[in-house]
Amino acid sequence: MKAPVRLLLFCALWAFGVCLYAVAPGRSHAAPGVGRQAQILVITAQPFVTQWFTTLNNAFVEHLQELTNRSVRVSYEYVDTRIYADPEYLRLFKDLLIRKYRNLPLDLVVGVMPTSSALLLDHGETLFPAVPVLHLLPGRDRLAEIASRPGAGLVESTSDLPGTLERIRSLFPETRRLYVVSGAGKDDEVYLEQARAAVEKAAWPAEAVYLKGLTPDELLAEFAKTDKKAAVLMLTYLRDRRGDPLTTVQVMKAIASEVNLPIFGFYDTVLGLGIVGGRLTSAEAYGQAAAQAAFNMLAGAPGRGTVRVEAQIRDMYDWRVLRRFGIPADRLPEGSVIRYRQISLWERYKVELTLVALVIALQAFLITALVIALKRRRAALEALEAKERELRRANRALTTIGRCNQAIVKAPTEGELLREICEILVNTGGYRLAWVGYKDEETSLIRPVAAAGDDGVYLEGIRVTSGDDEHGRGPTGTAVSTGRPCAARRIPTDPTYAPWRERALAMGFASSIALPLSGPAGTYGALNIYSSEPDAFDEGEIDLLTELAGDLAFAVEALRIRDAHRRVEEELRRYREDLEELVRQRTREPDRVNRELTVAKERAEAADRMKSAFLATMSHELRTPLNSIIGFTGILLQGLVGPLNEEQTKQLGMVKSSAAHLLALISDVLDISKIEAGQLTLAREPFELRASLEKLVQTFRPQAQAKGIELRLDVAAEVGAMAGDRRRVEQVLINLLGNALKFTERGGHVTVTCRAAPDRYVLAVADDGIGIRDEDLAKIFQPFYQVETGVSRRYEGTGLGLTICKRLVDLMGGAIEVESVWQGGTTFRVALPKEGSAP
Amino acid sequence: MKKKILVIEDNEQNLYLIRYILEKNGYEVAAATDGMAGIETAAAVRPDLILLDIQLPVMDGYTVARRLREDPRTAPIPIVAVTSYAMAGDREKALASGCTGYIEKPIDPETFLAQVEAHLPPVGGGDA
Numbered sequence: 001m002k003a004p005v006r007l008l009l010f011c012a013l014w015a016f017g018v019c020l021y022a023v024a025p026g027r028s029h030a031a032p033g034v035g036r037q038a039q040i041l042v043i044t045a046q047p048f049v050t051q052w053f054t055t056l057n058n059a060f061v062e063h064l065q066e067l068t069n070r071s072v073r074v075s076y077e078y079v080d081t082r083i084y085a086d087p088e089y090l091r092l093f094k095d096l097l098i099r100k101y102r103n104l105p106l107d108l109v110v111g112v113m114p115t116s117s118a119l120l121l122d123h124g125e126t127l128f129p130a131v132p133v134l135h136l137l138p139g140r141d142r143l144a145e146i147a148s149r150p151g152a153g154l155v156e157s158t159s160d161l162p163g164t165l166e167r168i169r170s171l172f173p174e175t176r177r178l179y180v181v182s183g184a185g186k187d188d189e190v191y192l193e194q195a196r197a198a199v200e201k202a203a204w205p206a207e208a209v210y211l212k213g214l215t216p217d218e219l220l221a222e223f224a225k226t227d228k229k230a231a232v233l234m235l236t237y238l239r240d241r242r243g244d245p246l247t248t249v250q251v252m253k254a255i256a257s258e259v260n261l262p263i264f265g266f267y268d269t270v271l272g273l274g275i276v277g278g279r280l281t282s283a284e285a286y287g288q289a290a291a292q293a294a295f296n297m298l299a300g301a302p303g304r305g306t307v308r309v310e311a312q313i314r315d316m317y318d319w320r321v322l323r324r325f326g327i328p329a330d331r332l333p334e335g336s337v338i339r340y341r342q343i344s345l346w347e348r349y350k351v352e353l354t355l356v357a358l359v360i361a362l363q364a365f366l367i368t369a370l371v372i373a374l375k376r377r378r379a380a381l382e383a384l385e386a387k388e389r390e391l392r393r394a395n396r397a398l399t400t401i402g403r404c405n406q407a408i409v410k411a412p413t414e415g416e417l418l419r420e421i422c423e424i425l426v427n428t429g430g431y432r433l434a435w436v437g438y439k440d441e442e443t444s445l446i447r448p449v450a451a452a453g454d455d456g457v458y459l460e461g462i463r464v465t466s467g468d469d470e471h472g473r474g475p476t477g478t479a480v481s482t483g484r485p486c487a488a489r490r491i492p493t494d495p496t497y498a499p500w501r502e503r504a505l506a507m508g509f510a511s512s513i514a515l516p517l518s519g520p521a522g523t524y525g526a527l528n529i530y531s532s533e534p535d536a537f538d539e540g541e542i543d544l545l546t547e548l549a550g551d552l553a554f555a556v557e558a559l560r561i562r563d564a565h566r567r568v569e570e571e572l573r574r575y576r577e578d579l580e581e582l583v584r585q586r587t588r589e590p591d592r593v594n595r596e597l598t599v600a601k602e603r604a605e606a607a608d609r610m611k612s613a614f615l616a617t618m619s620h621e622l623r624t625p626l627n628s629i630i631g632f633t634g635i636l637l638q639g640l641v642g643p644l645n646e647e648q649t650k651q652l653g654m655v656k657s658s659a660a661h662l663l664a665l666i667s668d669v670l671d672i673s674k675i676e677a678g679q680l681t682l683a684r685e686p687f688e689l690r691a692s693l694e695k696l697v698q699t700f701r702p703q704a705q706a707k708g709i710e711l712r713l714d715v716a717a718e719v720g721a722m723a724g725d726r727r728r729v730e731q732v733l734i735n736l737l738g739n740a741l742k743f744t745e746r747g748g749h750v751t752v753t754c755r756a757a758p759d760r761y762v763l764a765v766a767d768d769g770i771g772i773r774d775e776d777l778a779k780i781f782q783p784f785y786q787v788e789t790g791v792s793r794r795y796e797g798t799g800l801g802l803t804i805c806k807r808l809v810d811l812m813g814g815a816i817e818v819e820s821v822w823q824g825g826t827t828f829r830v831a832l833p834k835e836g837s838a839p
Numbered sequence: 840m841k842k843k844i845l846v847i848e849d850n851e852q853n854l855y856l857i858r859y860i861l862e863k864n865g866y867e868v869a870a871a872t873d874g875m876a877g878i879e880t881a882a883a884v885r886p887d888l889i890l891l892d893i894q895l896p897v898m899d900g901y902t903v904a905r906r907l908r909e910d911p912r913t914a915p916i917p918i919v920a921v922t923s924y925a926m927a928g929d930r931e932k933a934l935a936s937g938c939t940g941y942i943e944k945p946i947d948p949e950t951f952l953a954q955v956e957a958h959l960p961p962v963g964g965g966d967a
Contacts, residue, residue, distance in 0.1 A: 619923070627853055635856070635859060637948075638948055
């Protein structure tokens, strides 16, 4: 995925997340109602301004305001439960109410608890004439009276003790004893009786203990006596058995922490004080029912009938207590309200937290993705930059090498060449310093002969040798002594760099390399290059620089040779000038000399031209008379003309032999001339070498027999066809065979062998004749050698045979060699290519 | 009937030598001392073999051989070149111009006859 797309996606998801977060916890607020305020007076009884009342009252007011959709003004008065016991208090209280509310038009009066309800029933008309009265939790003994009062409202408190008993049974089935606890007030007893009836009807549990009006301490003492599985049903408390007011809340608060029995309750206000729960009469639901009743009374014309609203009874449980008794929530009846659930932040804000976590995770993912993308991009950029750097470096190196090559080709002198190479390396190659040092053979000191990038600052102060000491173990010394490139990759840490480190670092050198300069006599110096980058010379660069150093050394060598040539030429030139001067001085006629020289040259050229024609003509012209001589001598010797006497035969034989020798000489001279003039061309035709050899040996057999020499031919089976000039091959063999027979004494042996190699045939002509002296071996292929040594007196021959053999074999692309032992015999070996040489 | 050999040779001594050897050995010899005469004689005489010197005045032996081969009357007659041009290529040149054989000068009386007879067509129809 490309980076911009990722960024876009990230932004979209972020915006989405933020929106979710903003919307999720939103709460709508209802606008408060505006209108005439309903004026309501609530009279409740002391000491029951308890949590029960507070809950009821809050639900009443809130719900009423919601129903009426306008604000309701509520006043409160508190009447002591003992008001009836003190007539004076009753009179004063009534007086107070009359005075207080005389000028305040009330829309509704609400009496809460039996005392308040009774007060309103008894004195309502006096206190609040024509104001409707709503009775909440009146005494059960006044219900009928309320029902008979026109315009009076009643919200009956209902209970479901059989239901609660059923819950005890289902949640604690092992219960054997049930303590039914209640106050000793009149109303308390009503509920106690209901409980008794429920237990009896259910016939469960086995034992029920009714504790009426016991104080908390007495209760605890009672509970402590139990040895059975027991449960507690806590009903209402209005008074203890001594008649003192006591509320269920007070009792529960006092005993909760001491009792280890499951306690089930009656009102939901006790929930949270240690009871398990049960079918509870809900103060809140009662308050809401009261609000509904009040609303009905305020809205409707309160003429006839009683407004009755039954409060809701709900299954309510304390999550903490359930947990204490190990009762899982799924064992509770459906629709149960579970309070005091210790809900973790996580559970409470599950959705929000999930969303936030999701958004954070998304952000983290996207940020990670972005970071990775950035990193990759950066890595790619860095790789690209590295590649570019490498390319630039390679380009620079190539440019450098190119310029160096130009310099190598063009440089007029060695010094200039070295200086120019150094300058190119520094100016084009971008190196800090380049210098060439030559080794002083005597002192091993490496002396700078050219440098660039230094200005004498660095090189002047350092000592470098190629010796086996501290100054000889740096790159330069090592390169010169080993003939191999040597680099100091990191000058600051390279241990061999100690003698020069300080100065090199001061110059800003970080790495260096020395490349040997070698000539035919070995390494004589080094090209040294310094870079300001550490480890600047990679393998490729070292290869290039090594090649450069090689080319440089080669160029130096070439320049030196050229200089040597020039010196010789210069000497020659001076010598010639001296000579010419001498000639001029002597003749004082330079023009005439020139003319003579030209004429002489032309004559020589003409003579050379004539030579070939002359020799060709000579050959023919000399042969023609010889034809006659040989021919007629032959006829005479054959006796064709007539019989000859012995002397005639002998003399004619001499004529014939001399003529033959002369003919051979003529042929040889002609051959030599043609070979030397480069006019001899060789035929290239296929022929059978074996057949040639057999024919030749056959030709020589009579001669060998005549001399008493054993002539043997040994041809390998593979010897067969070859391509070449058959006549010339035979000429060579005739020469060698003739020589062998000539220089072998009677009774000796001459052997001709022929072997086949993959590409050539090797012929050998071996004899056990007189042999050749070592000192003569090298000369036998020179022309007229035999003649010069005077051997011809004893062994006739032209002295050109071997010379011609050698030249012919050379022309054929073959080789001829000789080995011989003086007085022991001679072997000539001729190697001839099977395919002949190109004509 | 004697076999006829035409010798075309300008050198008198050589001609004499060859004629002598051949006649001594029972051949009938016709002779011509230049190329043109040789061609005419060959057409007229129809010899069994022609010995042809290559280095002839006016018309060289190669040309003579070609002419002889072009003429249907002389075309089947074997021609043996006799020459001292013992150089590479001479032999090829001679054969290319129509010669059937090649004898190198100077002739050796001991081997000459054998060289000549090698090129004579096999005996047939004659009295030999």
